[in-house]
Amino acid sequence: MPKTLHQPxxxxxxxxxxxxxxxxxxxxxxxRDRYLYLFLIPAMSYFFLxxxxxxxxxxxAFKDFRLLDGVWGSPWVGLKHFHTLFGSSDFWNVxxxxxxxxxxxxxxxxxxxILLALLLNELRVNWFKRAVQNMLYLPFxxxxxxxxxIIVSLLSPSTGVVNAxxxxxxxxPVYFMTSTLWWPVVFIVSTxxxxxxxxxxxxxxxISSIDPGLYExxxxxxxxxxxxxxxxxxxxxxxxxxxxLVLQMGKMMDVGFEHIFNLQNAAVFSVSDVISTFVYRTGLxxxxxxxxxxxxxxxxxxxxxxxLTVNKIVKKxxxxxxx
Amino acid sequence: MYRNRKLTPALLAVLLLGxxxxxxxxxxxxxxxxxxxxxxxxxxxxxxxxxYASLPKEISGSIYDRGQVAxxxxxxxxxxxxxxxxxxxxxxVNWVPIPRxxxxxxxxxxxxxxxxxxxxxxxxxxxxxxxxxxxxxQPLDExxxxxxxxxxxxxxxxxxLKPYLTLDDGKIYAIASMRPARANTAIFIRQDxxxxxxxxxxxxxxxxxxVAKAFRDNDPxxxxxxxxxxxxxxxxxxxxxxxxxxxxxxxxxVEDGKLTQSFFTERxxxxxxxxxxxxxxxxxxxxxxxxxxxxxxxxxxxxGRSGIYFSNLNMDNTITELRKNNxxxxxxxxxxxxxxxxxxxxxxxxPNHLLTAFNKNMKNPQAAMEFIDWMLDSGWxxxxxxxxxxxxxLKDSIPVTTDFDKWKTEVGYASEYRLVxxxxxxxxxxxxxxxxxxxxxxxxxxxxxxxxxxxTYTFRKDLPxxxxxxxxxxxxxxxxxxxxxxxxxxxxxxxxxxxxxxxxRQAWNSLDGDSVTAKVQxxxxxxxxxxx
Numbered sequence: 094m095p096k097t098l099h100q101p102x103x104x105x106x107x108x109x110x111x112x113x114x115x116x117x118x119x120x121x122x123x124x125r126d127r128y129l130y131l132f133l134i135p136a137m138s139y140f141f142l143x144x145x146x147x148x149x150x151x152x153x154a155f156k157d158f159r160l161l162d163g164v165w166g167s168p169w170v171g172l173k174h175f176h177t178l179f180g181s182s183d184f185w186n187v188x189x190x191x192x193x194x195x196x197x198x199x200x201x202x203x204x205x206x207i208l209l210a211l212l213l214n215e216l217r218v219n220w221f222k223r224a225v226q227n228m229l230y231l232p233f234x235x236x237x238x239x240x241x242x243i244i245v246s247l248l249s250p251s252t253g254v255v256n257a258x259x260x261x262x263x264x265x266p267v268y269f270m271t272s273t274l275w276w277p278v279v280f281i282v283s284t285x286x287x288x289x290x291x292x293x294x295x296x297x298x299x300i301s302s303i304d305p306g307l308y309e310x311x312x313x314x315x316x317x318x319x320x321x322x323x324x325x326x327x328x329x330x331x332x333x334x335x336x337x338l339v340l341q342m343g344k345m346m347d348v349g350f351e352h353i354f355n356l357q358n359a360a361v362f363s364v365s366d367v368i369s370t371f372v373y374r375t376g377l378x379x380x381x382x383x384x385x386x387x388x389x390x391x392x393x394x395x396x397x398x399x400x401l402t403v404n405k406i407v408k409k410x411x412x413x414x415x416x
Numbered sequence: 417m418y419r420n421r422k423l424t425p426a427l428l429a430v431l432l433l434g435x436x437x438x439x440x441x442x443x444x445x446x447x448x449x450x451x452x453x454x455x456x457x458x459x460x461x462x463x464x465x466x467x468y469a470s471l472p473k474e475i476s477g478s479i480y481d482r483g484q485v486a487x488x489x490x491x492x493x494x495x496x497x498x499x500x501x502x503x504x505x506x507x508x509v510n511w512v513p514i515p516r517x518x519x520x521x522x523x524x525x526x527x528x529x530x531x532x533x534x535x536x537x538x539x540x541x542x543x544x545x546x547x548x549x550x551x552x553x554q555p556l557d558e559x560x561x562x563x564x565x566x567x568x569x570x571x572x573x574x575x576x577l578k579p580y581l582t583l584d585d586g587k588i589y590a591i592a593s594m595r596p597a598r599a600n601t602a603i604f605i606r607q608d609x610x611x612x613x614x615x616x617x618x619x620x621x622x623x624x625x626x627v628a629k630a631f632r633d634n635d636p637x638x639x640x641x642x643x644x645x646x647x648x649x650x651x652x653x654x655x656x657x658x659x660x661x662x663x664x665x666x667x668x669x670v671e672d673g674k675l676t677q678s679f680f681t682e683r684x685x686x687x688x689x690x691x692x693x694x695x696x697x698x699x700x701x702x703x704x705x706x707x708x709x710x711x712x713x714x715x716x717x718x719x720g721r722s723g724i725y726f727s728n729l730n731m732d733n734t735i736t737e738l739r740k741n742n743x744x745x746x747x748x749x750x751x752x753x754x755x756x757x758x759x760x761x762x763x764x765x766x767p768n769h770l771l772t773a774f775n776k777n778m779k780n781p782q783a784a785m786e787f788i789d790w791m792l793d794s795g796w797x798x799x800x801x802x803x804x805x806x807x808x809x810l811k812d813s814i815p816v817t818t819d820f821d822k823w824k825t826e827v828g829y830a831s832e833y834r835l836v837x838x839x840x841x842x843x844x845x846x847x848x849x850x851x852x853x854x855x856x857x858x859x860x861x862x863x864x865x866x867x868x869x870x871x872t873y874t875f876r877k878d879l880p881x882x883x884x885x886x887x888x889x890x891x892x893x894x895x896x897x898x899x900x901x902x903x904x905x906x907x908x909x910x911x912x913x914x915x916x917x918x919x920x921r922q923a924w925n926s927l928d929g930d931s932v933t934a935k936v937q938x939x940x941x942x943x944x945x946x947x948x
Contacts, residue, residue, distance in 0.1 A: 160527060161551025161776070182926045183894060243705045271705045271908065359904035360705040362897060377521035377892035380546060382528065 129224040154387040174387035184371070184388075191367040194353075195345045197277060202284045203341055206292030207334065211322055213293060215301055229290025237287075241355035244283055271360035280356060280365070287352075295337065296330055303329040335412040342403040348353050368392050453805075468782035474508040475784045477535035477835070478523070481513035483679035497799060497830040507787040511833075519543075525785055527552045532627045534778035537770050537835055541580065541590075543804060544570060545884040548589050555587035563785035566792045566837065567591065579946060580768040584884060591788055597841035597863070599729050599870035600763040601652045601659070603750035604862070606723040609636035610748075620754040621660055621690065624724070628699040637742075646699045646712045648722035654691075654698075654724050654903065655763060660753055661759045662689045662876040665899060666892065668936065670878040675937045677929070679899060679920045683757055685913035688906055695907045705823070705904050707864040720745065729866055736855050744931075746866040749856065749865045752873045761873030768906040772835045788836055802827035814845060820853035843867050880947055883936045891927040897922040 123130060149164065154174060156167040178184050209229065216222040232240065250256050250266035259266060269275040307325050316324065350369040357365040368388060376385025400415075408414040481492050489495045492513040502508050510531045514522045519538060526532040532552065538544070547553045560568050571577065574594060581590045606608075610617065610627070613634050618624040628646035630636075636644060647653075659663045663684040666677050678684050694700045708714055716722040718737040725731070738745050752761045772788070776779055801808045801815040807823045808815040817823050831837075843864030850860035899920055906916040926928075940947075 139560070151768045159550055183898075249703055249706075251703065268703070268705075271904075358705050358708060359897075359900045362901035362907060366897070374893060374897065377524055379520070379890070380528075380550070381890060 112369055146414060151386060151390055153383050154390045156383060158383045158386075170383075174384050175383060175391070178387055178391070183366075186363065187368055187371045190364060191346060194277060194280060194348050194367060197281045198284060199341065199345075201281050202289070203338070205285045205289040207296055207330075209289050210296035210300060210330075212324060213297065215318065215322075215324065226290070226293070229293065231290070232287045233291035235287075235354045237349075237351040238282065241352075242288060244279065244356065248279065250412070256285050269354075273361055273364045276356075276361040276364055280353070283356065295333060299330040299333040300326055332412050333350040335407040335410070336415060339400060339404050339407055339415050343396050345399050345401040346396045466782075468780050469926045471780045471783070472508075473780065473783040473786070474510070475535060475780060475787065476510040476512060476533035476779065478533050479511045480516045480519070480538050480832050481538070482516045482829070482832065483834075486825050488713050488827070489826065492829075492832075495829075496826070497833055498665055499842060500798065501795065505787050505790040507783045507790070509787060530777075532775050534775045534780075535772050535784055535835070536775065539770060541766070541771060541881050542884075542889065544590050544771055545583060546889060547773060549886065552776055552778065553589055554776050554778075555585075555589060556591060556774055557588050559580050559781045559785050560588065560591075561775070562826065563782045564789055566789040567785070570792055570836075572714045580766055580881065581771070590773050590838065592768040592771045593764055593792065593836040593837060593838065594767055594840070595769045596837070596839040596933065597729060597867050597870075598765045598767065599863075599867045600765045602727055602729055602731075602762060602862075602866045603725060604725040604731065604747050605750050605944045606636070606720075606742060607746040607748040609723045612636055612638075617748065618750060618753060624750070624753055625693070625697075627701070627939070628694075628696065628724060632698060636723055637720055643721060645701050645716055645722050647694065647724045648717040649700060649704055649707075650710050650713060650727045652728055653726040657690055658684075659760055659763055659875070660755050662757060663687055664763075665903070667877070667881060668879050668940075669687050669876075670940075675933060677924065677933070679917060679924070685917060686755065686757075688903070688913040688916050691903070691907040692911075692913075705908065724750070729863060730861050732855075735859055739855060747862060749862050749869070751869055759873060761870060761875040764870050764875040764877070765809070769837070770835055791834065792836045792838065796834045796839065799827075799830040799834050800837065800839050802830075808851075811848065814848045816849055817851035817853075817856060820851055820856040841867065879940070883939050885932070885936050885939050887932045887935045891929065891932060895923065895927055897928070 152164055153167065155169060155171060157170050157173075158164070158167045162168075194198075213222060213226060216225070247253050248255050248269040250268045255269070256266040267275065268281050303325065307329075308321055311321050311325060346368060348367040348369055350373065353365060353367055354370055354373070357370070372385045372388050375381045375388070404414045404416070479492050485492055485495055493511050498509070498511060510533075519540070520543075522598070523532070523536065523538070527547065527550070536543075536547070536553070544553070560571065562839050570593065577592060577594065578588075581588045581592060583589050605617070605627075609615075611630060613630050613636055615627050615630055616623075618627050631644050631646035633642070635642065654665060658678065661683040663669070663678040663681050663686075665678055665684075667678045669678055669681060670676075671681060695702065695704075701707065701713060701716060703712065713722075714734060715728065717725045717727075718734050718740065718741060720742040721764065723851070727732070727734070735747065774784060778784065801817070802823055804810065804815070807827055808817050841863070846860040846867075847857075848861050850856040882892075902916055902919050902923070905911070906913075
């Protein structure tokens, strides 16, 4: 709706003007809006310094990096590190874990804040709603070191609450944290617990921007609560969901380091070793900077491809997408 | 839509500018890399000028952060002992704390970002090899020769140190003094529990298992509950159980003249089998896998729920805590235990203590050498004993601690700053030094036994240090995560030792381990004579 409103008005007119007069190029607009562009400088320089300048360092993925020789002085080795990477069985295992955990994330953790936002939206008692929201946000502000400690002791077979409850039902205690079957479940559930509440903020904002008139009209037509959610709330936040989905896809190759590092242990390494822990180990601990950079570069490349594809798909579905 | 059109050219312009700046950055980096090289050479060309004389005597040094500095004492950067050092050594030292269990990543980050301190101190010789290889540190022969008197003399008196400080190019890359005591790992046992259940001190691994089972079943703490978990672990658990069978994980052994990773010796299977038995018989905490920092284990020991503690010579902290909970607790050190392969002693450490390397870019190596000389001559003594009259009294020229608790909070952490020292912990010295405190005396007696044991029993170590072979260094880390995983999983499952070793073999092969073995073998053959 807003899109179609924009079309005929000012912007389109300016664009056609610009096309007609080639002399009025970039410089003209830069000059005309020079003060407005000034506002861009801080953000631009941030991205330039921390996102573009650092790209120079990515060169070492194609070199045998030696500190003494520096980034430029180290010898070129072409794709050697990528060959090593793709040739090692460890890497495929790491890649598989990364993708699997993210897939679980997408299926279970991504919808969680949407569901939660819908539920919260239906709460009518304001103080209760606020209290619930605050409690849901809380875990987001606790560091994973602490959360992991809490999770480990909650799930402990001898002293944990969860296993005590299981025992009440006559079920043998389960050592969740060392079972390759249960560990991913713990991982996903802890993700939801930590971030679902926080994730609702954006959805709540989107929901509050829906025209209340639509609900009133639906009520007059006799729509039930569920019908209202299905036909008004969900379509109303479709665009937001789309954008967040695209962003989430960009993280498909990325599992939060702190989360996984604090939860993993030697017994479940085969299912919990992901790209971020792999990079930490090879790069930071074993000082194989080139290899670690190659992994990072590969990860970023796949991430970029995913974002581009999903953005295309989302736009095909009629939503705005990221750009 | 139109906004994009307008922004794109603007973005492009910024990007273009960026590339220009980028290449400028690249150049300056390249220059820095090459210009760092010649400065030491220039120094050697004009020795008479003494290039360091006019420089301020200020250096920086790394310091292991073990979290032992009490809040009242300050921090690792600044406390009474750093002040003491600055006031007395004639050199101002700025300390950079390195978390003890994260030294690998911390050092790597510091070095890679050009922020490494002038003096980098570590226990890990492998780091020295790697830093020298990367060109992060420099040879010290010339500095020792020119600027040192005391350390130069010390090195001549202790030629046995030299191989540990010298790298393959024949140059010295690290400074170190002898270890106060070379004994390292140890098993402590509750003597009061043994007495109560009428058990004898175990002398073999099988007897230890019998004792542990008795602890598990016969309620040694007399609380009427079957809640005793006989054995508590620390980082030393895997090491000690491996060492019983002379197969320390990831160590190289010479089997019939051929270098072999411990995992592929027959003996390693016995170590695996023991750890599995301990788990299945509930002789250890069944939740050890999630106890990554061993805090739960330590708690089991200090609260008196465990009676056998796999630990180290220096467990002074736990004895006080244990006594707080169980004032009656008496401890004994378990002697080396026999297996079907004979009796192997507990781990004997390399002769050298902390290794200190000099940063390639350090400004004033002369001041650093002077600092080392001062530390070796006299600086180490107060850092070990404290202040006379406050922390100790001299008795037959041995400083006897007067107030153990005070010493522990005020001086205990200071030993970390001794980059070099001349303390020799002989059994007699330890016992005399202990003051009136019962904990201190008991600890000294335990340590004496452990040190005596380490002198009477030999510890099998076929190579004095980790082979400095780059190919091995590059896979060792990857392989470590693998063997730790297989070890943990095997202990908790019903996998046979043969299957576990087979899995280890596959992991080793996937890292192209056999070609690495060949390289290590070649290194060994070339250096065999030097190593003995």
